[in-house]
Amino acid sequence: MAKVSPLAFGAALAIALLVSVTVAVTIGPANIRFDEVWRSIASHVGFGVSPLTELRDGIVWQLRMPRVLTAAAVGAGLALSGAVMQAITRNPLADPYLLGLSSGAALGAVSVLLLGAAVLLPFAAFLGALLALALTLLLAGSLGAITPSRTVLAGIAVSALASAITSFVIFWSVTGDSYREVLSWLLGSLSGARWPAVAITMTAIIVIGIPVMLTGRLLDSFAFGDVQAASLGVNVSATRWGLLAASALVTGAMVSVSGAIGFVGLILPHAVRLIVGPSHRALLPLSALLGAVFLVWADTLARTVFDPREIPVGIVTAMIGAPLFAVLLTRRKSST
C-alpha cells in the first residue's frame, strides 16, 4: 500500500483540526448563526463587539468554546499516550484504556471527588494512572517475558480491580440520584468542560505532550528490541520509565477532566500507521492531531445527535472504536 507523505498528511490534519474547531463551535442546540459565533469569539480575544446578548454569548464562550478545545486536547493526549505506550511496550494493543491507566486514573479522581481527599484532582488521577501502569507492567513481567498478550491480560486484571474499587467507592458514598453524574463521567463525558478544563488539558499537552512528540527517534530505536536500542546508546530503562510516566501524567490530566474515554488511544495510532507507515517521528505528532480531530467530532455528535438530550462521548467513541478494534484484530490474524 502506497504510504502518504507524513508532511502532507500532517498539513492536511492541521487544516482539518482548524476547520473542525471552527465548525464544531457553531453547532449546538441553540440556533446561533456561524458569523455570530465567530464575531462573539473575536470579541473575547479583543476584536470588535459581540453581536449576541450576554446570555447567548455565554453559550458560545462559556459552554461551546471550552468544550471543543478540551475535546481537541483530550483527543490529542489520549492518542499520543496510546502511540507512546504501543511503542514502549512493543504492543499494538497497548492504550491507556486497555492497560488499566484510565481505570486507575478514574479511581484516583473518584476518590478525590467523593471522599474529599485533599489532593488536586489531576494529580490524584495521575497517581492512580501511574500506580495502575506500574502494577500492570509488574504483573506482566512476573508472568515471564513481557509480551503483548501478557501485558493486555495484566491490564485487564488491574483495570478490573481499579474498576471494582471505584464502584465500591461510588456505591458507598453516592447519595440519591447523584450516581447519574458519576456514571456519565465514568463513561467518559466532556459535558462539564469549562475553561479550567482547557487550562489543565492544554497545559498537559504543551508541557508534557509536545516534548514527548519529539521523542520519535528514540522510540524508533526501541522497535528492534532493548538490546538493539542499548547498542544505539539509548538508556533503555530510564527512557522506558520516563516515557511511561509521561504517558500516565498526560492520561491522568485528561481523565481528570473527561473521565475514561476508550478507544481513542488504541485505534488512532493504528490509523496513522496505515496511512504514513510506522516511523514514530511522524506517528506521534500525527496521532495527536488525528486524535484531536476525532474527539472534536465525536463530542459534537454526543451533544447534538439527541438534541436537547446529550449522551456521554465515551459511548460514541466506543461505538466507533469497538468495530474498528475488531477489524484490527482480524487484520492481525491474516498478517500472521
Next chain:
Amino acid sequence: MSLFSRTAFIAGVSVLSLAGCATGAAPAPSPDAQPETIQLSNCGVAVSFDEAPERVITIKSSTTELLLALGLGDRIIGTAFHDGPVPDEWAAEASGLTSIAERVPSQEAVLDREPDFIFGGWESNFSADGAGERADLEALGIHTFVAPSACQSAEQPPKLSFDDVFSDIETVASIFRVDASALLTEQAAQLAAIDANGDSRTALWFSSGSDTPYVGAGIGAPQLLLDTVGLNNLAADIDATWAPYNWEAVVDADPDFIVLVDADWNSADKKIGILEANPATANLSAVKAGRYLVVPFAASEAGVRSVDAAASLSAQIAELDG
C-alpha cells in the same frame, strides 16, 4: 379538559358521602365491606388481594405518605428510602414508624419483618439487589405494588394527569378496603382553587446533575405540576418523565423560572450553587433575579402531595411576582 369532569365526579361523590353522614351511617372501613378479591394489573404484573394487607413495608416517601393520608399508618411495619421531611399533618404519626433502610432495603431486611405487602414508589425498588423480584416475593406470599404512575416497563401513563393521580389513590385505597372519597374531595377542591398564575411563562424543572442537568420532561409529574400552574416546561417535547438535558438549550431558552427539587441528599441550595458556579448559567435571568421555585423531593413524584406541590408552586409564583 378532563380535570373538570374529574372534579365534578369527586364533587358528586362528596355529596353522597355527606348525605351518608347526615343519616348517621358513617362509612366505617372494615375488611368485610368488600369481601371480593381485588384483581389488578400493576406495571404489567397481575396482582390480587383476597384481603386488606395488615403488615406493610413502604419504600420511598411517596408511598409512606399516601398510606398516612389514608389513615393506614397502623398497618406500616417498616419504611425505607426516606426522601425528606414528612408534612406537619402526618409528622406525629410518621415519627412512630420504624425505618428499616436508608435507601432501598435488601431482600433479607424485608423478609426479616415478615410483611404481607410491600408498596414501592419506584419499579426499580423490586429487583434482586433491592427488595426482591416481584414474582419471588409473591411466591413467598408477599404481595407487591408499585405506585402506578411510576410504571416504566408497562402501563406507563402516556401523559400523567390528575385523573391518574387520583385514580392511583383510589386503587391503593381499594386494596386496603378503605374509602378515599373524603381525601379525594379535599384534593379536588384544593386543585380547583389553584391559580394558574404562570401565565404561559417558561420554567426549567431542575431535578439533579451538574455537568449534565437531569430535568423534568414532558409526560410525568413535573409536566403535570407545571401545566397546572400555567408554566411552560422547557423540556416538554421530550417523551419521558425525567430526562438528561443540556445546559446550552437551557441558556438558549433563558427560562422565567427554575424549579429546584429539594431532597435530603441533594438540596435546593446545592443546585443554586451549581447554577451560580457555571459562568454560562450564572447569567440566566432566573438565576440573577433568584426566581426559584422549590419543590420537596417527595412531593415531586406523583402522589398524595401532588396537589399540594402545585398549590405551593402557584403561591411561590405569586410571591415572586409580588
